[in-house]
Amino acid sequence: MKKLILGTAALALSAGMGLAQDVVRMGTEGAYPPFNFINDNGQVDGFERELGDKLCEIAQLDCQWVTNEWDSIIPNLVSGNYDTIIAGMSITAERDEVIDFTQAYFPPDPSIYVGMSADIDVNSVVVAAQTGTIQASHVASTGATLVEFPTPDETIAAIRNGEADAALADKGFLEPIVTESGGELVIIGDDVMLGDGIGIGVRESDGALKARFDAAIQTVKEDGTLNGLIAKWFDGMQPKF
Template sequence: MKKLTLAMGVLALGANIALADVVRMGSEGAYPPYNFINDDNELDGFERELGDELCRRANLTCEWVINDWDTIIPNLVAGNYDTIMAGMSITDARKEVISFTQDYLPNDPSAYMALAGTPTDVIDNGIIVTQSNTIQAGYVAETDADLIEYPTPDETISAVRNGEADAVLADKEFLEAYVRDSGGELVLIAEITLGGGIGMGVRQSDNELRETFDAIIAEMKEDGSLNELIVKWFNEDLTY
């Protein structure tokens, strides 16, 4: 897999950040099939492949930076990288801190996953685990269920398997792989639609960078290449 490199150029007097030849792409590397570390210890997944293609079409060189989810927005704002491609839903709350391109993946339903035999009413009054600082955590916090948050997706799955929580709420596409591989141990017990699609996050001052990638996402929607990637990594139900 071709190694990418990135950086941002700063305009005189530091007034704005200008589009440079090198862009740092921030990702979590822990949320398959969106993004994950493969057997070669490289970032892989839908967003890696899409990000590489966006950079190629923009004539940019890109370097991927792995960052924990809990600090992924603060470290973007701090300048440790220039974009976020990490399965991040576009929400009004996040728009108060960063800007987004248009969505590059339609709104994926969230789902509750539990041990087989778990009654569905646990979603209303049970113990629900989510990854921290996600739209799922915000949703559960507004219900009568008890919320437990963990910083990584793997910890949420372990909490269900270990009996620390009744169910986990996360993106359905992420959970389905665990269900398939569990041999019947884990099942999806309910679905809900949250958020407004998945987009690339950028600093609010980086309008040129956002507009560049936004235009290419629109181009890939128009020429069908984005749908091809979505089918490869997800399924036809999520295509545009």
């Protein structure tokens, strides 16, 4: 889906020495509902918070949630500021050269263009996208003029204030915004398929931690928990897990 351009407890895990209730810091953006957001109590919330807590319970990990701005989320994983990225991050070959990924916990999510008119030619206008995302890379590969913003909300603001003619982001993020706009915003054209699904990012040295999360993800796929959470947070969406 979205995005482009990862401790003692973490080192113990990567060495295969982790015991039950190891502390693992879960890095997320906190600004991409319904995947992740900050609720009225100032806590990380959303699909990935609920899923992450369940995975930690299965893997016998004590997970602590950390927020980080999107444009530096991979560098700060690599430098050890947290131990995972669970932030709506699409698995791509480019990212996989820098960090490692678990198996996907969310299928490839269509991206969509949104603007104030359905008649816009998105290949020849100004299109907004969040910095460092797969959507930004896609726009850059077309004939459109790309303008990048630090947060997804700013891409919508750019349409409304005239800085951009359209925005490209995950369908799961944009559809509710279009619905709530009361006709001000519309979807332009067909779905755009990008990325290979969403996974948890870990440092390449943390193979044991990756294995624990892979096993936990497989468990929630097989017992139906994952499908239930996706349906809950994404308006009844029924993935093919």
